[in-house]
Amino acid sequence: MVTVLDRCNSGADGCEHHAARMLASLDRGRVYPLPDAPPGAAIRVFQAADGIRPFCWLDGPRTRPSQLSHAENRARNGR
Known part of the structure; x- marks a missing residue:
C-alpha cells in the first residue's frame, strides 16, 4: 500500500x-x-x-527518549 523511505532514500513497500x-x-x-x-x-x-514505540519487539525497560514513541516524547516535554 505504501513506500517507507529512510533518510538516505532507501525504501521498502509494505502494508x-x-x-x-x-x-x-x-x-x-x-x-x-x-x-x-x-x-x-x-x-x-x-x-x-506516531504512537508506536521504535523497535517495539526488543525486551527490557524502555525509558530513554530514543526508545519511546513520538507521542510519548511530546507528552513528556509538555507539547
Whole structure:
C-alpha cells in the first residue's frame, strides 16, 4: 500500500500495519502511497507510527527518549 523511505532514500513497500512499525523505528523516515493505495493510506501510516514505540519487539525497560514513541516524547516535554 505504501513506500517507507529512510533518510538516505532507501525504501521498502509494505502494508499499512508493517509500514507503520517500520516508520516508527526510523529517524526522519517518510511515507508515500503506492499508485494503487486507497485514499489516505500514507496519512494513516504516519499517524499510526506516531504512537508506536521504535523497535517495539526488543525486551527490557524502555525509558530513554530514543526508545519511546513520538507521542510519548511530546507528552513528556509538555507539547
